[in-house]
Amino acid sequence: MSYSVLLADDHQMFREGICHLFESRDDLFVVGEAGDGRTAVQMARKMNPQVVIMDVSMPGLNGIEATRQILADNPEVKVVALSMHSDRRFVLKMLKVGASGYLLKDSVFDELIHAIQAVIHGKTYLSPEIAGLVLDDYRNLSEHAEEKTTSPLSPREREVVQLIAEGQTSKQIAEALNVSTKTIETHRAQVMRKLNVHNLVELTKYAIREGLTSI
Amino acid sequence: MQSSVEIKRDGRLSYAEQEERIAQLEEQLRHEKQCRIHAEDKAVVLENVFQALPTAIFYKDLQGIYLNCNKAFAEIKGIFQHNIIGKTVFDVASQERAEGCSEVDEALRARGGGSLTYELTINPEHGRQRDVIFSKAIFLGADGEPAGVVGLMSDITEVNRRKHQLVKLKTKYQSLLETIPHGIIELDTEGIITYSNNAFKQMVGREDAPPEGLNLKDLLKPVEDESCSGECLTNFLHNKLSTASCKAKVSSHTGRIFDVQLDWSYKYNENRDVIGFILIATDMTERNQAEEKLKRYQVQLRSLSSQLSLVEARGRRKIATELHDNLGQNLVLAKFKIKSLKSMNSSPQLTSELNSVEQSIEAAISFARSLTAEVSPLILYSLDFESSVEWLADNILAPCQIKFRIKTDDALEELSEDTQVLLFEAVRELFVNIVKHAQAKNVHIYLKNIPEGLQVQVEDDGRGFVYDPESELEDYSGFGLFSIRERIKYLQGKIRILTSLGQGTCVQFQVPKESSKMEGTV
Numbered sequence: 001m002s003y004s005v006l007l008a009d010d011h012q013m014f015r016e017g018i019c020h021l022f023e024s025r026d027d028l029f030v031v032g033e034a035g036d037g038r039t040a041v042q043m044a045r046k047m048n049p050q051v052v053i054m055d056v057s058m059p060g061l062n063g064i065e066a067t068r069q070i071l072a073d074n075p076e077v078k079v080v081a082l083s084m085h086s087d088r089r090f091v092l093k094m095l096k097v098g099a100s101g102y103l104l105k106d107s108v109f110d111e112l113i114h115a116i117q118a119v120i121h122g123k124t125y126l127s128p129e130i131a132g133l134v135l136d137d138y139r140n141l142s143e144h145a146e147e148k149t150t151s152p153l154s155p156r157e158r159e160v161v162q163l164i165a166e167g168q169t170s171k172q173i174a175e176a177l178n179v180s181t182k183t184i185e186t187h188r189a190q191v192m193r194k195l196n197v198h199n200l201v202e203l204t205k206y207a208i209r210e211g212l213t214s215i
Numbered sequence: 216m217q218s219s220v221e222i223k224r225d226g227r228l229s230y231a232e233q234e235e236r237i238a239q240l241e242e243q244l245r246h247e248k249q250c251r252i253h254a255e256d257k258a259v260v261l262e263n264v265f266q267a268l269p270t271a272i273f274y275k276d277l278q279g280i281y282l283n284c285n286k287a288f289a290e291i292k293g294i295f296q297h298n299i300i301g302k303t304v305f306d307v308a309s310q311e312r313a314e315g316c317s318e319v320d321e322a323l324r325a326r327g328g329g330s331l332t333y334e335l336t337i338n339p340e341h342g343r344q345r346d347v348i349f350s351k352a353i354f355l356g357a358d359g360e361p362a363g364v365v366g367l368m369s370d371i372t373e374v375n376r377r378k379h380q381l382v383k384l385k386t387k388y389q390s391l392l393e394t395i396p397h398g399i400i401e402l403d404t405e406g407i408i409t410y411s412n413n414a415f416k417q418m419v420g421r422e423d424a425p426p427e428g429l430n431l432k433d434l435l436k437p438v439e440d441e442s443c444s445g446e447c448l449t450n451f452l453h454n455k456l457s458t459a460s461c462k463a464k465v466s467s468h469t470g471r472i473f474d475v476q477l478d479w480s481y482k483y484n485e486n487r488d489v490i491g492f493i494l495i496a497t498d499m500t501e502r503n504q505a506e507e508k509l510k511r512y513q514v515q516l517r518s519l520s521s522q523l524s525l526v527e528a529r530g531r532r533k534i535a536t537e538l539h540d541n542l543g544q545n546l547v548l549a550k551f552k553i554k555s556l557k558s559m560n561s562s563p564q565l566t567s568e569l570n571s572v573e574q575s576i577e578a579a580i581s582f583a584r585s586l587t588a589e590v591s592p593l594i595l596y597s598l599d600f601e602s603s604v605e606w607l608a609d610n611i612l613a614p615c616q617i618k619f620r621i622k623t624d625d626a627l628e629e630l631s632e633d634t635q636v637l638l639f640e641a642v643r644e645l646f647v648n649i650v651k652h653a654q655a656k657n658v659h660i661y662l663k664n665i666p667e668g669l670q671v672q673v674e675d676d677g678r679g680f681v682y683d684p685e686s687e688l689e690d691y692s693g694f695g696l697f698s699i700r701e702r703i704k705y706l707q708g709k710i711r712i713l714t715s716l717g718q719g720t721c722v723q724f725q726v727p728k729e730s731s732k733m734e735g736t737v
Contacts, residue, residue: 011544017551057539057597064598084543084584087594089602105544106580109551201713205721208711209661209672 003120004031006049008040008066009082010058014105018053021109028116037061044070044077051116054099056083056090068097078119082108088133091126095134101125152194158212160187164200165207271347271368274354277324279303279317282363291347291368293339312337319351320364327361328353334371346375398496401482404489406431418498420469431494438464438472462499474499520698521637521705528591528636535591543583550576595639600669601627601662603639611646612658617675623662628669628728637702638671638726644699645673645722653677653720668708668727675721679714699724 005028007015015033022028031047034040038061044052052070056063067079080101081094091102100119103111104127115125126134153161156177163173170188174181197203207213228236265272265283271291273284281299289296294307305313312335319331330352338344348369356362392399398415400408408426416422419434426434460478467473476499482491553573557566587593595603601623608619630638642660649655655677663670696712699722703710708726 011540013548014544017548057593062597084539084547084587085593085597086584087588087606089594089598089605093598093602105547106550106577108547109554199718201715201718201721205672205674205713208670208723209663 002027002029003051003116004029004047004049005116006030006032006034006040006044006047006052008034008037008043008052008058008063009055010035011055014055017109018112021112025113028113037063037066040066041069041073045073048074050076050078051120052077052079053112053116054079054081056081056085056094064093064097067094067099071098078116080112080115080119080125086130086133088130088137091130091133092137095124102130103127104129153191157187157191157194158210160184161191161203161207162212164188165204165213271370272366273299274363274365275303275320276363277361279320279364281307288368290342291337291339291345291370293342319349323351323353323364324361326353345370345372347371398494398498400426400431400494400496401491402431402494403491408434409491415496418473418475418496419467420471434468435463435465435475435496438466474503517701517705521702524640524702525633525636528640531591532593532596535587535593538583538587538590539593543580543587546576546580546583550580592639595635596632599627600630600635600638603635604642604660604662604671607639607643607646608658608660611643611650615650617649617655617658619658619660621660621662624664626664627662628664630669630726630728634706634726634728637706638669638724641699641702641724642671642673648696649673649675649677649720652680655719665725667725670723670725672721672723674719676719679716679718679720681716682712682714696722 005022007018007030009015009018012035019030019033022030028051031049032043034043035058037058040052040054040058041061043049052067054063054067058066061069063081063083067081070077070079075098078101079099080103081091081099082103082105083090083094084105086104094102101115101124103115103125107127107129111125111127118125159177160173163176168176170181170184174184177184192198192203195203195206197206204213266285268285269287271285271288273281273288275281280301280303284296284299286296289299292299292307299307303313304316308316315335319333323329323331330350332348332350334346334348336344336346348371350367350369352365353361354363354365392412395412396414398418399410399412400415401410403409408429408431411421411426413422416425419426421434459480460476462474462476464472465475476497477494478497479492479494481489482493484490550573553569553576557569557573560566560569592603592606594606601621605621608621612619646658649658653675655675657676659672659674661670661672661674663672700710703724703726706726708724710722710724712720712722714720
């Protein structure tokens with residue numbers, strides 16, 4: 001069986017090199033070449049390739065955005081990312097938008113065929129140099145997994161924090177919210193305990209960070 | 216003294232009577248002698264007093280011959296006393312002065328009494344020039360008839376010198392008042408102008424019609440929209456003093472509208488009762504214009520400096536792109552071709568050479584890659600802001616063993632490229648600060664969407680610093696805060712710093728997502 005491949009890379013010589021690589025093979029053939037992300041999205045729509053070889057950095061629409069759009073059009077397409085960048089953020093972004101493989105360009109001629117075969121069979125392929133980066137990130141993620149992302153404060157408590165951060169005294173807040181000063185003091189202590197903060201500065205930092213009050 | 220001894224008719228006295236008579240006469244003589252001594256003592260004291268008087272005095276007979284004078288007189292004349300007494304004024308003064316003097320004496324004599332006072336300057340041969348007040352009067356002899364002229368001379372040289380100084384000071388003060396560019400006015404307690412200088416007259420367009428006698432409120436009317444400062448002026452005009460200084464936009468009766476600053480103080484009398492006000496009015500129009508101009512320059516400067524950053528960033532990006540696209544990819548292709556050559560070739564020697572070339576190319580690829588990142592983080596242009604901040608933290612904080620965490624909203628607002636570049640530079644500056652000054656162990660970075668745009672908050676747990684939000688950030692330029700503020704201001708954003716010693720530092724900034732409205736773009 002033969003698989004259709006779309007090549008997206010702004011570097012013509014590089015595209016030629018890859019085409020050259022495919023010449024000797026019966027199972028892979030190039031259906032089109034695109035020099036930028038936007039063209040790649042259009043060609044993918046028109047030609048419906050099974051595999052897209054996608055350079056990450058391209059003028060106009062970059063490889064990340066192009067991949068997102070191509071996969072939005074057709075989730076069945078397998079995208080193999082190519083990049084000079086070994087930075088994990090590029091790798092993670094590319095994987096996040098749905099790429100099935102990520103190769104560093106300097107090893108592309110050794111690994112590309114292998115990578116295409118892997119993704120066609122529903123597997124993921126990462127260059128060995130970057131597989132480690134992805135793993136590190138996963139470890140980091142699980143370390144912070146238990147952190148709460150939602151606010152631990154009740155709506156009333158958030159209101160009180162906002163007014164405190166805006167410089168109001170307990171008495172003023174009590175008047176504004178039509179409750180007793182003692183109630184406000186209780187809220188205040190409760191908030192401090194919940195957030196594990198110990199002074200007004202930290203409380204203000206929290207309020208601004210959470211967008212409860214503005215600078 | 217009447218004798219108590221009766222003299223006999225024949226004129227002879229008895230012996231006893233004679234004895235008694237002699238005793239009486241002796242007693243009388245002794246008494247008279249005592250009286251004379253007493254009178255002589257009195258005369259000496261009187262003469263001493265006369266001589267000791269600090270005021271110059273003399274008297275002369277009707278012929279003009281000096282009968283006596285005191286030391287003070289001799290001193291003023293610069294002549295010894297014995298050279299004056301017995302002489303006339305023609306012997307002790309110039310001809311001209313002597314004639315003047317005798318005329319006065321003559322006038323007095325003719326009037327038969329009274330006194331005359333006049334001022335003159337005397338220039339004695341020995342001694343310095345003096346201003347004196349001369350008073351002369353006719354004195355009477357024992358027979359009650361005019362006997363001569365008594366004169367009194369007071370030295371007023373010092374008094375005149377002071378008077379002169381006072382006049383000079385007054386002139387100086389007045390010319391100062393009239394030439395000073397500030398309007399100066401004196402008001403009574405009702406607000407009526409009692410004095411105004413030239414500058415004030417010009418200010419209110421009353422060079423030809425002096426404003427003295429008018430009420431200040433008829434001359435300066437606060438313009439309505441300047442509520443705050445206008446209120447201050449109104450209070451003043453209604454004698455409700457609140458502060459000693461106010462700024463207001465006012466219109467004069469000619470219709471000219473200008474900014475004025477009024478500084479006033481109370482005017483007191485000797486009993487410390489307020490009797491009015493002294494007002495300094497400064498026309499602020501020019502100064503305000505200069506300030507406006509300065510502000511515009513500041514904005515332009517800020518814009519220039521930010522533009523410079525952007526231009527530099529663009530230049531770097533271009534170089535990095537070339538490095539990445541051209542050099543990097545060509546090296547990769549070269550590597551690929553070497554590999555192809557290696558597979559076609561069977562000579563071990565050539566293979567070894569090709570291996571060496573391949574290694575060199577690999578080293579070059581790696582170098583090009585790190586150089587690219589160094590010149591310009593392409594991540595900034597290829598990925599989102601969050602990734603760029605993370606990259607910065609990886610490259611600046613992590614190598615210094617500072618742990619960091621980034622919390623971000625899921626879908627961060629997209630920023631324009633220029634905004635992103637300037638924000639990136641600001642965050643880089645903050646991170647460099649932390650590494651250089653903060654001695655922090657942990658840094659938390661929060662990126663958040665807010666209605667106005669994007670909010671960045673960088674908190675560290677370092678040593679913090681003493682920060683006065685009222686003071687200009689220029690004072691903290693050593694901390695790089697100045698350039699951060701300039702960038703944020705250029706983006707029309709806001710910056711806030713929370714810190715104190717031992718409390719860590721928290722820098723927050725908010726920038727609008729729209730960068731098209733960048734202030735002062737040049």
